[in-house]
Amino acid sequence: MTGATAAYLLRRVLLLVPLALGLSILMFGLIHAAPGDPVLALLGPQAAANPRFLEQARANYGLDDPLPIQYLHWLGNVVQGDFGRSYAFNNVPVLELIGQRATATLQLQGVALAIALLIAVPVGILSATRQYSTTDNLVTIGSFVGLALPNFWLALLLQIWLAVELGWLPTLSAGQAKVPWPGRLEYFVMPVAVAALPSVAYYARFMRSAMLEVVGQDYVRTARAKGIGPRGVLYGHALRNALIPMVTVIGLQLPQILGGTVIIEQIFAWPGLGDLAFQAITRRDYPVILAVTMISGIAVMVASVLTDLAYVLVDPRVKLTGHQ
Amino acid sequence: MVATAELEVGREDVRGGGLGRLPPKRRFPLARRFARNKLAVAGLATILVLYGAAIAAPLIQRYDENALSAGMRDKPPSAEHWLGTDRNTRDSWARLVVGGRVSLAAGFAAVAIVMTIGITLGAMAGFFGGIVDQLVMRTTDILLAIPLILLLITAASLFKPGLGTTITVIGVTSWPGTARLVRGQFLALKEQEFVTAARAMGATAPRIMMRHLFPNALAVIIVQATIWLSYAILLEASLSYLGLGVQIPTPSWGNMLQDGQRELQAGAWWLTLFPGLAIFLTVLSFNLMGDGLRDAFDPRHGKR
Numbered sequence: 024m025t026g027a028t029a030a031y032l033l034r035r036v037l038l039l040v041p042l043a044l045g046l047s048i049l050m051f052g053l054i055h056a057a058p059g060d061p062v063l064a065l066l067g068p069q070a071a072a073n074p075r076f077l078e079q080a081r082a083n084y085g086l087d088d089p090l091p092i093q094y095l096h097w098l099g100n101v102v103q104g105d106f107g108r109s110y111a112f113n114n115v116p117v118l119e120l121i122g123q124r125a126t127a128t129l130q131l132q133g134v135a136l137a138i139a140l141l142i143a144v145p146v147g148i149l150s151a152t153r154q155y156s157t158t159d160n161l162v163t164i165g166s167f168v169g170l171a172l173p174n175f176w177l178a179l180l181l182q183i184w185l186a187v188e189l190g191w192l193p194t195l196s197a198g199q200a201k202v203p204w205p206g207r208l209e210y211f212v213m214p215v216a217v218a219a220l221p222s223v224a225y226y227a228r229f230m231r232s233a234m235l236e237v238v239g240q241d242y243v244r245t246a247r248a249k250g251i252g253p254r255g256v257l258y259g260h261a262l263r264n265a266l267i268p269m270v271t272v273i274g275l276q277l278p279q280i281l282g283g284t285v286i287i288e289q290i291f292a293w294p295g296l297g298d299l300a301f302q303a304i305t306r307r308d309y310p311v312i313l314a315v316t317m318i319s320g321i322a323v324m325v326a327s328v329l330t331d332l333a334y335v336l337v338d339p340r341v342k343l344t345g346h347q
Numbered sequence: 348m349v350a351t352a353e354l355e356v357g358r359e360d361v362r363g364g365g366l367g368r369l370p371p372k373r374r375f376p377l378a379r380r381f382a383r384n385k386l387a388v389a390g391l392a393t394i395l396v397l398y399g400a401a402i403a404a405p406l407i408q409r410y411d412e413n414a415l416s417a418g419m420r421d422k423p424p425s426a427e428h429w430l431g432t433d434r435n436t437r438d439s440w441a442r443l444v445v446g447g448r449v450s451l452a453a454g455f456a457a458v459a460i461v462m463t464i465g466i467t468l469g470a471m472a473g474f475f476g477g478i479v480d481q482l483v484m485r486t487t488d489i490l491l492a493i494p495l496i497l498l499l500i501t502a503a504s505l506f507k508p509g510l511g512t513t514i515t516v517i518g519v520t521s522w523p524g525t526a527r528l529v530r531g532q533f534l535a536l537k538e539q540e541f542v543t544a545a546r547a548m549g550a551t552a553p554r555i556m557m558r559h560l561f562p563n564a565l566a567v568i569i570v571q572a573t574i575w576l577s578y579a580i581l582l583e584a585s586l587s588y589l590g591l592g593v594q595i596p597t598p599s600w601g602n603m604l605q606d607g608q609r610e611l612q613a614g615a616w617w618l619t620l621f622p623g624l625a626i627f628l629t630v631l632s633f634n635l636m637g638d639g640l641r642d643a644f645d646p647r648h649g650k651r
Contacts, residue, residue, distance in 0.1 A: 038485075050501070057505045098557045164386070167638075171631035173581055175588050176623030179608055183616050194612075284492030286585060301589070304500050310502070320492040 128295030139222035147230020154261035169224025387639020390632035410438035446598035460518025465525025473533025487523035566644035576635035
């Protein structure tokens with residue numbers, strides 16, 4: 024790693040602090056600008072009849088302070104690791120709530136990512152080694168189709184077909200936590216398929232072009248010239264190097280995965296983070312919205328820095344200076 | 348892209364000089380290269396059909412999209428109702444065609460906003476650099492860190508849901524990618540000799556940006572706009588499906604899917620299949636077309 028690259032990465036790390044602050048100010052401003060009263064949403068319409076009671080509740084939550092004071096108060100607590108308590112979910116501490124929900128999302132997305140890679144990597148290699156063959160053309164068309172399929176439409180079609188018409192699988196996954204293990208797998212089939220499909224398309228396409236790029240490099244030609252057989256070149260030289268950009272692209276897909284999970288969890292009633300975020304926004308649960316967006320936003324920013332770092336570590340030729 | 352433009356000019360010069368060593372220049376090189384990509388042409392044709400149907404909606408919809416017909420709840424496709432009827436006894440074909448009008452127009456309007464903001468901010472960041480660049484880039488860092496759909500839902504909850512809100516919200520949250528792309532183009536272009544020459548001749552900053560840099564970045568911008576047309580239509584559908592976008596009774600492909608989901612247990616598959624198919628075809632076609640355009644603009648790039 025050159026000095027300039029190290030300095031660049033250090034600057035990226037230091038930048039995380041103002042970026043996280045900017046993100047928090049943006050989100051704080053955005054959700055407080057939204058019409059709708061969290062206290063009313065919380066206590067129900069009967070409470071509206073009693074203005075003094077409402078005011079008391081607002082004061083309890085600190086919602087009667089001016090906005091900048093509320094922000095600083097929130098920020099002070101967050102720095103100490105306290106994201107407050109949820110308004111809409113039984114006053115549970117926000118971090119506890121997120122912990123419960125994150126497990127469900129990680130299970131769903133983790134399985135989906137693993138399956139997507141298990142399919143996409145071999146398909147991408149196959150496609151690249153037989154460039155312009157029928158297989159390759161089918162893979163190219165298939166990946167266009169996979170990327171264009173709206174995930175909620177696919178989910179609804181699967182529900183109609185596999186759950187309603189054939190009755191093979193449960194339509195919704197809300198009760199899955201109570202079902203013991205191998206049986207719980209039933210609930211995973213459709214959500215995992217829907218979450219994995221666009222990733223398969225995306226990664227296969229990416230793997231294909233990464234392979235093609237590597238196959239044209241000098242060291243691959245050298246390996247061939249040394250008399251290494253096609254398999255040896257493919258797995259010993261080309262594949263290992265083609266996997267490097269693959270690793271980084273997975274890191275950069277994090278926002279898409281988090282975004283996709285919102286809709287998938289909504290359709291299948293999957294009790295994860297995406298569902299929590301959606302409920303929190305529609306029910307004006309300020310502490311939960313802020314915590315979910317801050318945690319996912321910081322995760323995305325950190326992932327992007329780590330991706331850059333990984334790139335430099337695996338390929339010493341890469342120089343990062345910020346002018347890209 | 349830049350090189351292409353210069354190459355074409357070079358050919359003209361040579362021919363003008365009467366050397367005549369190069370083969371005669373073919374007309375419409377861009378269209379020819381595009382036409383060679385069959386998938387891209389199929390995409391363009393599909394888009395023309397879809398937009399044609401949207402424009403001709405009043406002529407082909409057969410029923411009013413809000414007309415009720417007694418006793419026709421959730422009827423499967425038939426000769427009278429090509430795509431069946433929904434839970435409110437309305438004709439699905441009419442709603443699909445009019446919904447297409449709404450969805451396609453919403454996509455177009457949203458992309459217009461995305462491109463206007465993205466190009467303006469990206470151009471200024473790339474051209475002026477310094478503090479302007481820092482401000483724009485750090486804003487994109489922040490916006491890109493939040494999953495777009497979460498940002499959309501949050502922003503959509505600020506206003507009364509509806510068509511206008513949907514378009515605005517997609518437009519003002521989705522520009523960062525375009526801004527970065529345009530900034531990159533402007534950064535690379537402004538170091539080229541023709542810009543130095545223009546500066547030396549006393550051209551003002553706006554003139555250099557509009558007359559010299561923008562035309563050279565246009566190819567990349569057109570491809571980006573094509574791809575974003577597909578994203579915007581998907582985003583509109585997602586928002587409307589979640590109930591935060593276009594509101595019933597105005598039909599859109601997204602809210603038709605939401606409406607159809609209520610009849611899912613009744614097995615009314617036609618309410619889900621057709622609106623989704625329309626979204627899928629539109630998105631696929633724009634992607635294929637964008638890919639074809641990219642290759643046509645940049646022949647050296649070849650078939651990837």
